[in-house]
Amino acid sequence: MTDEDLTLPAALAEAHDIGFFEDHDGYDLQPEETFLWSGEVTEWWRQWTGNASAEPPPLRVFGADGTGGLAAFWVREPAAALETQPLVFVGSEGEMHVIAKDLGDYLWLLAAGVGPLEPIEGIRSDPEPVPALVAVARRHSGLETRPVEAVLAAARAEHPALVEELTRCGGAS
Template sequence: MEITEDRTFPAALAALTGIDFPWSDDPAEGSIDYEPYQEFESAQETTDWIQAWTGNKELTGDAFRTFGQDGTGGLAALWLVREGPLTAQPVVFFGSEGEVGPVATSLGEFLWLLAGGVGPQEAVEFGSDSGVPHAELRAVAEEHSGIEPRTPAEVLAAARAEFPDFAETVQSWCR
């Protein structure tokens, strides 16, 4: 497969940049620890990040498009592993303390995860039960996902089923 050089920020991600993501220390109030970017990080920034995260200076960031972070610096990224546009690529999370995992099989699925009140960090660390649905994010998912509504549990189950070895793959890159 040829990795695309496309760094055009999808409309679905651009729609997230104007939303105030809820944050609370009380999970019952609903909290999404996610800060959307306004564009993808540059190829050099992405390479610097993956090399620092893995300790592997042989890697490049070509297989990733980072598009958001949590409050600790963990990154959400598109992982370019299949044919098709950026919106068809899975969304993965790399935490600041070594947490890693797939969170959605596509950008459309990711939008439904957010609509259910679950961010990428919460998905990897706590699973699908941590969210409180968010009306503004649901409106973005309805407009930009291109798929029928999904629950966070459905989104995470599909991602984990399709990419069960993602954490082991990332571990194999680490030095």
């Protein structure tokens, strides 16, 4: 296979271990225990972009929604810590969105009862906080609280340039 490090950041692994996605209606997420292998992600990317020669994308995939869309870190700055990289949702129907500016903000989305697809499709229900995830978000973000609106506003502020740049990586038009 490969000697590629597929280990999730500790905070993300801790959140996934809580099992929030199994017993909470607000999430459409099937989290992985490790990152997907880059070869698998490259094949998915080539199909997604329609470019059979697209370079491997700078994505570290850690989950999928029920339609096959992927939740991932976008490794925009390879020398920077993974936890500081933006998180994106790359949908099965061609949509691509920045969902959090970093792992700390993503943890606050999860803590609020919001998964990676919900910010894109619209939060239809009144999400309920998950106390165990609130504790994880506090511990790993260093913040007492972070409202969903603030997380989404920060992601939207980075959104246009990031999506345009990521799309160029695959040669999509």
